[in-house]
Amino acid sequence: MRRLIALALGSFCNLWGQAGPYERQEVDNAAAAQGRQIYTQFCINCHGGLAKGTEQGPDLIRSPLVLRDRLGDQVGPALKKLANHKSDLTQAQVRDLTHFLKDQVEATAKNRNPVTPPNVLTGNLEAGRAYFNGTGKCNMCHSPTGDLAGVGSKYNPLDLQQRFLFPRRSKPLQVTVTPSGGQAVAGSLEHIDDFSVALRDASGQYRAFSRNKNVKVDINDPLTTHVQMLDSYTDQDMHNVVRYLESLK
Amino acid sequence: MRVLVFMLLAVNAFAQTSFPEAWPSYNGDTSGRRYSPLTKINQSNINSLSLAWVYRVNPGRAPQAGGGNVNTTIKGTPVVMNGVLYTTIPDHVWAIDARTGSVIWHHVWTSKGGWHIGNRGVAVLRETVYVETPDCNLVALNTKDGKEKWHTQICDLEQFYYASVAPIIVKNHVITGVSGDDLDIPGYIESHDPDTGALQWRWYAHPEPGTPEAKTWPSVEAMLHGGGMTWVPSTYDPDLNLLYFGTGNPQPVIAGQGREGSNLYAECIIALNPDTGKLAWYFQPSPHDTHDWDAVQTPVLFDGEINGQRRKLLAQASRNGWFFVLDRATGQHILTSEFVKTNWTLGIDAKGQPIPNPAKQPKVDGALVTPNQGGAINWPSPSFNPETGLFYANAARAWSVYYLYDTDDKPEGWGGNDRNGFSEAMVQAIDYKTGKIRWTHKWPGNGGGVRSGLLSTAGKLLFGGDPNSNFVALDPATGDPLWHAALHTVVSNGPITYELDGVQYVVVGAGDTLYGFAMRVK
Numbered sequence: 108m109r110r111l112i113a114l115a116l117g118s119f120c121n122l123w124g125q126a127g128p129y130e131r132q133e134v135d136n137a138a139a140a141q142g143r144q145i146y147t148q149f150c151i152n153c154h155g156g157l158a159k160g161t162e163q164g165p166d167l168i169r170s171p172l173v174l175r176d177r178l179g180d181q182v183g184p185a186l187k188k189l190a191n192h193k194s195d196l197t198q199a200q201v202r203d204l205t206h207f208l209k210d211q212v213e214a215t216a217k218n219r220n221p222v223t224p225p226n227v228l229t230g231n232l233e234a235g236r237a238y239f240n241g242t243g244k245c246n247m248c249h250s251p252t253g254d255l256a257g258v259g260s261k262y263n264p265l266d267l268q269q270r271f272l273f274p275r276r277s278k279p280l281q282v283t284v285t286p287s288g289g290q291a292v293a294g295s296l297e298h299i300d301d302f303s304v305a306l307r308d309a310s311g312q313y314r315a316f317s318r319n320k321n322v323k324v325d326i327n328d329p330l331t332t333h334v335q336m337l338d339s340y341t342d343q344d345m346h347n348v349v350r351y352l353e354s355l356k
Numbered sequence: 357m358r359v360l361v362f363m364l365l366a367v368n369a370f371a372q373t374s375f376p377e378a379w380p381s382y383n384g385d386t387s388g389r390r391y392s393p394l395t396k397i398n399q400s401n402i403n404s405l406s407l408a409w410v411y412r413v414n415p416g417r418a419p420q421a422g423g424g425n426v427n428t429t430i431k432g433t434p435v436v437m438n439g440v441l442y443t444t445i446p447d448h449v450w451a452i453d454a455r456t457g458s459v460i461w462h463h464v465w466t467s468k469g470g471w472h473i474g475n476r477g478v479a480v481l482r483e484t485v486y487v488e489t490p491d492c493n494l495v496a497l498n499t500k501d502g503k504e505k506w507h508t509q510i511c512d513l514e515q516f517y518y519a520s521v522a523p524i525i526v527k528n529h530v531i532t533g534v535s536g537d538d539l540d541i542p543g544y545i546e547s548h549d550p551d552t553g554a555l556q557w558r559w560y561a562h563p564e565p566g567t568p569e570a571k572t573w574p575s576v577e578a579m580l581h582g583g584g585m586t587w588v589p590s591t592y593d594p595d596l597n598l599l600y601f602g603t604g605n606p607q608p609v610i611a612g613q614g615r616e617g618s619n620l621y622a623e624c625i626i627a628l629n630p631d632t633g634k635l636a637w638y639f640q641p642s643p644h645d646t647h648d649w650d651a652v653q654t655p656v657l658f659d660g661e662i663n664g665q666r667r668k669l670l671a672q673a674s675r676n677g678w679f680f681v682l683d684r685a686t687g688q689h690i691l692t693s694e695f696v697k698t699n700w701t702l703g704i705d706a707k708g709q710p711i712p713n714p715a716k717q718p719k720v721d722g723a724l725v726t727p728n729q730g731g732a733i734n735w736p737s738p739s740f741n742p743e744t745g746l747f748y749a750n751a752a753r754a755w756s757v758y759y760l761y762d763t764d765d766k767p768e769g770w771g772g773n774d775r776n777g778f779s780e781a782m783v784q785a786i787d788y789k790t791g792k793i794r795w796t797h798k799w800p801g802n803g804g805g806v807r808s809g810l811l812s813t814a815g816k817l818l819f820g821g822d823p824n825s826n827f828v829a830l831d832p833a834t835g836d837p838l839w840h841a842a843l844h845t846v847v848s849n850g851p852i853t854y855e856l857d858g859v860q861y862v863v864v865g866a867g868d869t870l871y872g873f874a875m876r877v878k
Contacts, residue, residue, distance in 0.1 A: 130469065159766050160577075166767055169540055169581055175514045216516060216538035219770035221611070221761045229721040267724060272757065299801045300824040301837040334778055337755050338697070342705050342715065342723055 133179050134210045145200055149193040158211045167208055169217050177251030179205050224265045228350055235351025238344055251355050259355040268349045274333055280326055282306050287321035296326065379436040382522040383737065385400055388591035388656040390457060390739040391812050392853045396860035397733035397875040398815030400831055408861065408874035415448050419489065421467030430865030431479030432522060433809065433850040441863065442480065442868060446472040446490050451502060455856055457872050461502035461523030467491045470518035475591060481550050486530050488519035493608040494532050494548060501856045504513040508553035510534065515541050524590045526630045527600060529556060533586030537612025540581035540607040540768055547633060547806040557633030561603045561621045572617040580617065583607030584622035588652040588735055592630065596685055597632040600657065602651035610718050611762045611771025620644035623651045625672055627687060637687030640709050641674040644716045647730045647758060656747065657738045660788060662690055671788055673738055673749040675731030678710055681788050693791025694782050696732045696753045700725055718758035728756035729774040737809035737850040739818065744832050746794055747786040750806045750820055754779035758853060781806045781823050784833060797835035799823050818863060821847020827864050843871060
């Protein structure tokens, strides 16, 4: 049964027919705009406003026939052959229609990237303020009139949400390395792995050390608290705090 | 002692596929354990391991089909047969002398396009090398000179499929998988005749309409466009004659409101009869996934003791952060546990499958989720060591925010995505009997998911890459670092080992370069 279904689908979709040209049809925006008018006039009632199909007609974005089409070479004959379709479109009109359909396909294939940023300002400002000064203990390190003054103007809400959750490092990590029997050396961390650690000290000198159990390495990461707090935020906390930060214009 | 006996039996379960002088397929043997019995390189001499050869792939100046610069990152695991090592990038296969790194031949496929995101490698059977191409072909090459014997289409480029998987040889079958998730297309796996390429069977990653499993979709139309790609090579148990693989995310990827239900057989571990393509059983690690957490990670096969009984087991560390142990004969669930902390479930159901928390599905204003889209683990291979009884995963604790962009009742494509986040990389050693983490080795320095597979050996070594471009050997019992070599970039594939003329080699890929290390024991 499985094989029969596969073969039936293959036949219906012309899966193994001749291959189309190497490149996909490049969408001509002007032609797609013309094609949209044709689609709206003759196709929309059955195939839907976004060409995703209705109970009266199939999804055209998922249609192998449309996907395999090049400038109407598949769609044109299909329109003439299928019942209740507009069979007297000119070749130019069919070509415009395919530009519209290909535009819909390309937009769908790329819709992991938003056309407009999502609205993340759904939280409660006062609840966000309360969290900032209470449960979240954000005010232990941050101030709305200090480091966060004007932050609501500096970043759009989406970036604000991201920066609140995952703050970027504004200056290098500070590290202190104490070799066995030696003096502690402090500076900005340049590199660390299981086998070596390197820093640049206050004079700008690069210093590197092999790591072993006798070499002590202390890293002071001010973002540690932020990372730990990811386990405690609720999504509502997140939305409320973003709403509060956005108000700090 | 009794445990030791069972563990040694575990080694013997795949003894017929032992491979001291070769690395015959993607995972070495068909078990997916990536465990080698070789011992010439071991804890006592690892610091004498030396670089024997380096090979940098050179695809030439031809432009890459589909646009962009040629992707030269070696993501495939090399195969070694008869002293020849085969390595790939999309559209390219090289045969290399496994002793010296010298090129024997280079095959270039003239491509019609498709995603050139990576290639997982080749399969070799007798005098033929098999490789998949981004433009949806299975190509057979002559081992002698790399000349094409035949090619056959295995997917439809026009529907935005592409092919990247390393084929697997099972008896007289060449098993192929397919890739692609831009549009809502069904995943499947195929078997081809090794001599002619003729299709033997195809199994779609969705139920047949009218079956009880089909009710896990709101409509036949949604089900037939429901994804479930087969991105990662299969494993195989010759005694049970069962083929095992995972299926990828359902479609649409992120916006799941048009496909209510658990969405079988997307996000499943699947067992098939390789002669017929008939389904034996399934288990779903991520019911109704909306986070792109393909459950394709290698289903690793080994025998072990569970509650005093010897069992034929299958284990997977899944991209969603959960570890599963199943009876591989029946699919019966044995154990479910987190291998990194997650926040997206409401618990475990009676079948041992995580129950997704609707609150952590993507939202217009964002949902904070761990793991992120990259996952707690991705395609890089894990390893199981029968001596320690530990399952090793190059894992990540990672966070991001998932957004829903398409709120339509019938979204298509992705309809959302995740963004940014925090990530911490580590090796997790998991006790398969308890699901508990025996040890964790956090990689210092740069965070982010590591794209290195793992290899464990009877030399009491666990090889893998860290995020700092080191190729590292850890103690498999403790996770302590024992040895490293600083490469020019991060490890990008799964390391392998083989022995030729009494010399044991370890080969690893980093970016466009293969590094061959050797131990010459007198």
